[in-house]
Amino acid sequence: MINKKYVSPVLETLRNYSLRAGIEKAAGYAAEYAAEIEDRPVYPRCEALAELGQLGGNVPEHPELTDKIIDILGGAGSDTAVSSTGGRYFGFVMGGSLPAGMCAGILSSAWDQNAAKYAMSPVANELEDICEKWVSDILGLPDGTAMATVGGSSNATLIAITAARDALLARKNYDAGRNGLFGAPEIRVVTGAAAHPSVYRALSVIGLGGGRIEEVPCGPDGSMQADALPELDDMTLLILQAGALHTGAFDEIRPICEKACRAGAWIHIDGAIGLWAAASENLKHLTDGLELADSWAADAHKGLNAPYDNGIVLCRDRGALKKAMGGADLSGIDASAGTSRRDNMDYTFEMSRRARSVELWAVIKSLGRGGIGQMQDELHAKAVYFARRLADAGFEIMNDVTFIQFGAHWKDDSATEKNTQRRTGFRRLLDGRCGIQR
Ligand SMILES: *Cc1c(COP(=O)(O)O)cnc(C)c1O
Numbered sequence: 215m216i217n218k219k220y221v222s223p224v225l226e227t228l229r230n231y232s233l234r235a236g237i238e239k240a241a242g243y244a245a246e247y248a249a250e251i252e253d254r255p256v257y258p259r260c261e262a263l264a265e266l267g268q269l270g271g272n273v274p275e276h277p278e279l280t281d282k283i284i285d286i287l288g289g290a291g292s293d294t295a296v297s298s299t300g301g302r303y304f305g306f307v308m309g310g311s312l313p314a315g316m317c318a319g320i321l322s323s324a325w326d327q328n329a330a331k332y333a334m335s336p337v338a339n340e341l342e343d344i345c346e347k348w349v350s351d352i353l354g355l356p357d358g359t360a361m362a363t364v365g366g367s368s369n370a371t372l373i374a375i376t377a378a379r380d381a382l383l384a385r386k387n388y389d390a391g392r393n394g395l396f397g398a399p400e401i402r403v404v405t406g407a408a409a410h411p412s413v414y415r416a417l418s419v420i421g422l423g424g425g426r427i428e429e430v431p432c433g434p435d436g437s438m439q440a441d442a443l444p445e446l447d448d449m450t451l452l453i454l455q456a457g458a459l460h461t462g463a464f465d466e467i468r469p470i471c472e473k474a475c476r477a478g479a480w481i482h483i484d485g486a487i488g489l490w491a492a493a494s495e496n497l498k499h500l501t502d503g504l505e506l507a508d509s510w511a512a513d514a515h516k517g518l519n520a521p522y523d524n525g526i527v528l529c530r531d532r533g534a535l536k537k538a539m540g541g542a543d544l545s546g547i548d549a550s551a552g553t554s555r556r557d558n559m560d561y562t563f564e565m566s567r568r569a570r571s572v573e574l575w576a577v578i579k580s581l582g583r584g585g586i587g588q589m590q591d592e593l594h595a596k597a598v599y600f601a602r603r604l605a606d607a608g609f610e611i612m613n614d615v616t617f618i619q620f621g622a623h624w625k626d627d628s629a630t631e632k633n634t635q636r637r638t639g640f641r642r643l644l645d646g647r648c649g650i651q652r
Contacts (some may be wrong), residue, residue, distance in 0.1 A: 224277045227279070237324065240284050243284065244320065246288075247292045252301060252302065254300070255297070257297075258293065265289070265293055268286065307516055308515075310519050311520070312520070315573040315576050316521055317576070318572050318575070318576035319521045321572070322568070327572075329568060329571070330558060330559040330565050335569060338572070339557065339558055341569065341571040341574075342556065342558050343556045344571075345361065345363070346359075349361055352578070353489055353504060353528075354501075354504060354505055355504070355530070359528050360532035360536075360561060361526060363526060363570040364525045364527055364562050365525055366486075366513055369525055369527070370510075370511035370513075370526060371413055371511045371527075373562055374482050374509035374527050375416055375482055376539075377509060377539075378451045378480040378482055379538075381480060386449070391538070400449065401422060401451060402428060403422055403426070404428045404430060404443070404479075405429065405452070405454075405455075406432045406453075407430060407431055408458055409427075410458075410484055412486075413453055430442050430444070435458065435614070436459075438455070443473065446474050446477035448478030451482065452470075452474045453483075455488075456485035456487075457486065457487040461621060462597075462613075462619035463616065467502060467507075468502050471506035471507060472506065475506055481506065481507040481508050485504075486516060489512040490512070491517075494590040495587060500617060509527070509528060509529045509535075510527075510528040511525070511526070513525050514526055517590060517618070518578075520573050527561075527562065539561060594615070597615050597617070601615045601622070608624070609624050
């Protein structure tokens with residue numbers, strides 16, 4: 215109990231603080247940042263990065279006013295944020311943030327929902343349930359496919375292949391949830407030699423050994439050579455890729471899946487960036503056969519341009535996913551606190567978490583199925599345009615631009631390096647030329 219006669223200075227300050235004024239102040243900085251995004255440096259300059267020194271120092275001994283904190287973040291923080299949400303950022307395979315998603319995220323911060331259970335937040339669980347149906351429909355996945363939002367595709371793959379592992383072991387009447395992997399039957403893992411590093415990480419984390427994968431040779435574009443696929447069986451986890459990191463190449467999903475389905479293998483598709491191609495009439499041939507897989511990973515924070523962090527795990531077998539994640543019965547949370555409605559925490563390894571589906575829902579609502587497809591078409595058209603202009607300027611374009619990425623090469627490695635990175639702040643930072651005082 216708080217002693218009513220004594221109120222600490224901290225509580226006194228908080229009690230008198232106008233939250234409305236604080237939110238308006240923060241929203242003011244946010245609006246200014248967003249309005250200037252096309253005029254800001256894409257990567258922060260050295261002078262701006264030096265400002266980050268202000269944020270450090272020793273542990274603050276005394277409370278600070280919220281207004282002051284927001285001023286510091288609105289100054290040094292905004293000055294050093296990377297303008298990845300603007301239209302001039304082409305680094306990595308990062309998406310921006312569509313207005314509906316960004317604004318929904320601001321509101322969602324005020325709601326501060328714990329999305330773990332329906333009883334804790336009906337809106338957060340209901341929105342995730344709605345997104346489950348919408349996303350499976352947009353991607354053309356089987357009815358009843360389960361979905362949950364996670365931090366990103368690394369996490370989505372980790373969760374999906376844990377469900378795969380346990381489901382494969384259950385075929386040998388082995389309960390991995392109870393017995394662990396001690397003395398468990400063998401599982402084979404087959405993937406393309408150009409699989410994303412997150413796949414290797416996930417395999418090693420869940421005890422399937424990142425180093426004992428059967429790698430299928432890939433062509434120069436990073437797609438699996440389907441004719442080099444080994445014999446598969448019903449104790450195999452096959453991991454395919456929809457959209458390779460550097461080239462955007464897709465494995466030949468339908469023929470490979472048909473073969474794997476006949477063998478009874480579990481098929482997981484890492485479609486962090488590529489799954490959204492399914493929404494475009496012009497590009498959906500790339501994902502043909504997608505619905506034959508058992509689980510999928512996708513990133514709404516990439517091709518859908520939802521704000522971070524918005525990854526998606528999808529699994530055909532809802533029961534397998536929930537069982538692998540420990541289900542409600544192992545959570546120690548009183549079942550009577552639950553309802554017959556969806557509890558997000560049954561689907562992933564998280565319990566308390568943000569209501570990510572607020573932003574996901576807002577982005578899907580804002581674009582609609584048609585808009586999501588058009589956005590993929592537009593990204594593809596831009597990549598084709600860039601590749602053509604670079605080719606005209608003498609660059610060698612290293613792959614057919616089938617999706618939204620391509621590699622470009624200029625004469626030799628050192629000339630490529632000089633031409634592409636010379637003037638970017640990122641280069642300066644890597645060179646250590648921006649000495650940041652902590
Ligand atoms: C980005 C990416 C990942 C990792 O996704 P995160 O959201 O960064 O965790 C995995 N696979 C592919 C093909 C990717 O492009």
